[in-house]
Amino acid sequence: MTDVIVSSTGTRSTTKDAATLLKQFRITDADLDLVRQFGDKIRPKIDAFVDQFYVWLAEQPFKYEFFMDDAHVQEVRTQQTKYWHDFFDAKIDDDFVETRRHIGRVHAKIELPLDIYMAAMNNCLENCVDVLMADEEPGNERQRTLLAIAKLMHFDEMITADTYSQVTNEVMLEQSKSMIEMSTPVTAIWDDILMLPLVGIIDSKRALDITARVLEEIGRTQSSCFILDISGVAIIDTAVANYLIKITKACRLMGCEPLISGLSPAIAQTIVNLGIDVGTIQTTGNLREALKHAFDHVGMTVTEK
Amino acid sequence: MPITRKRQIIKSETDIIVALSKLRTMLEGVGFGELQISSSVTAASELLRNIEKYAGSGWVQFDVMTDSRGPYLEFTATDHGPGIADPEQAMADHFSSSGTLGLGLPGVKRMVDDFTLSSDIGVGTTASFKLWKG
Ligand SMILES: Nc1ncnc2c1ncn2[C@@H]1O[C@H](COP(=O)(O)OP(=O)(O)OP(=O)(O)O)[C@@H](O)[C@H]1O
Numbered sequence: 001m002t003d004v005i006v007s008s009t010g011t012r013s014t015t016k017d018a019a020t021l022l023k024q025f026r027i028t029d030a031d032l033d034l035v036r037q038f039g040d041k042i043r044p045k046i047d048a049f050v051d052q053f054y055v056w057l058a059e060q061p062f063k064y065e066f067f068m069d070d071a072h073v074q075e076v077r078t079q080q081t082k083y084w085h086d087f088f089d090a091k092i093d094d095d096f097v098e099t100r101r102h103i104g105r106v107h108a109k110i111e112l113p114l115d116i117y118m119a120a121m122n123n124c125l126e127n128c129v130d131v132l133m134a135d136e137e138p139g140n141e142r143q144r145t146l147l148a149i150a151k152l153m154h155f156d157e158m159i160t161a162d163t164y165s166q167v168t169n170e171v172m173l174e175q176s177k178s179m180i181e182m183s184t185p186v187t188a189i190w191d192d193i194l195m196l197p198l199v200g201i202i203d204s205k206r207a208l209d210i211t212a213r214v215l216e217e218i219g220r221t222q223s224s225c226f227i228l229d230i231s232g233v234a235i236i237d238t239a240v241a242n243y244l245i246k247i248t249k250a251c252r253l254m255g256c257e258p259l260i261s262g263l264s265p266a267i268a269q270t271i272v273n274l275g276i277d278v279g280t281i282q283t284t285g286n287l288r289e290a291l292k293h294a295f296d297h298v299g300m301t302v303t304e305k
Numbered sequence: 306m307p308i309t310r311k312r313q314i315i316k317s318e319t320d321i322i323v324a325l326s327k328l329r330t331m332l333e334g335v336g337f338g339e340l341q342i343s344s345s346v347t348a349a350s351e352l353l354r355n356i357e358k359y360a361g362s363g364w365v366q367f368d369v370m371t372d373s374r375g376p377y378l379e380f381t382a383t384d385h386g387p388g389i390a391d392p393e394q395a396m397a398d399h400f401s402s403s404g405t406l407g408l409g410l411p412g413v414k415r416m417v418d419d420f421t422l423s424s425d426i427g428v429g430t431t432a433s434f435k436l437w438k439g
Pocket residue numbers: 238239351355356359360384386387388389395396400401402403404405406407408409410411430
């Protein structure tokens with residue numbers, strides 16, 4: 001049976017090397033030459049347009065305040081300046097690709113939406129177009145330069161966005177993993193009565209775990225009644241029902257009477273629709289009913305004082 | 306109209322759990338009742354578990370649409386696994402090639418509004434259903 005592992009859903013294009021990625025984006029050496037040549041013209045303006053970007057950012061009303069303490073701004077500003085110098089150096093190797101992945105990872109870690117990153121890309125593109133328009137070069141030469149810049153920007157954006165979603169997916173999988181691994185506390189709530197409130201998601205691994213714990217506790221306490229409360233279980237499908245049936249059967253074999261409590265009307269209906277025969281297992285809608293049955297079974301009555 | 310469609314690769318039990326919780330959130334968001342949610346999520350769980358168990362991997366896509374009968378869930382699960390030799394037999398109660406209850410597919414059919422199963426040996430299996438909010 002499959003163990004719960006972090007799936008490899010996210011590891012796609014971002015693991016490709018620089019050469020493969022360049023090919024995928026049809027970026028040629030001639031393109032990179034054009035970007036480099038243009039770099040000589042835009043490089044003196046980088047500081048100014050990066051400044052301009054942070055002025056714009058500071059004016060944004062929404063949730064980027066935490067971005068705005070001075071030390072932080074200074075750091076990201078320096079990084080962005082370096083980003084554009086690297087960009088117009090246009091030396092695209094694996095190290096370069098790694099710097100773009102890093103940006104994706106950082107954004108994902110602090111849950112910063114990619115809007116800001118894209119806005120910075122746009123800001124640069126606008127400035128490039130301004131410089132190109134003022135240029136003396138013939139029109140088609142300028143267009144080729146603009147195309148080369150746009151291709152390289154898309155290249156950057158793809159790597160960053162892909163890494164971003166990869167990290168986000170991993171975080172989500174980690175969260176669901178911890179949901180699966182929630183503990184299974186089997187407790188003796190009374191002499192002879194054991195109870196296990198099941199919460200979360202039951203998968204194959206956890207079902208085995210639960211069965212083992214329950215049987216161990218029955219053996220240890222020699223209890224004669226076991227209440228399994230499933231009101232906190234997210235889904236009862238045929239596989240989960242099958243596990244529950246197996247647990248209750250094993251229970252009986254050890255001379256302990258199983259009771260399943262906490263079947264909501266919707267879940268009860270679903271079990272009926274699936275066609276599952278719960279046989280002679282006693283089921284109740286709530287824990288209170290189950291307790292009554294349990295006391296009855298062990299020969300006790302609860303009376304008011 | 307905003308794009309609400311979800312698509313996800315299914316490779317492991319964890320992927321299934323993630324997909325099911327997205328599905329539940331989507332249905333709660335459009336006000337499906339407890340029974341419809343329970344039926345939808347359980348049906349989805351059956352189909353996705355089958356993918357993981359018999360095909361190893363596949364993918365799922367779902368969305369809430371609206372027609373003259375109101376909002377409904379449209380759900381599709383696809384794999385490129387071995388396919389089902391005899392779909393009619395697979396749809397019968399208690400048929401299982403793996404010694405489990407054999408109630409998954411027939412159970413889904415009973416719970417949803419429009420169930421279709423198409424399968425080609427060596428090509429794969431696609432199962433889809435709709436379920437109206439009612
Ligand atoms: N995606 C699939 N690819 C190949 N075979 C499948 C697929 N889905 C179902 N089957 C076949 O159809 C049979 C019936 O499926 P069904 O889900 O009804 O029962 P099960 O999976 O055997 O048991 P249960 O779902 O009750 O635990 C399976 O035993 C299997 O042989």
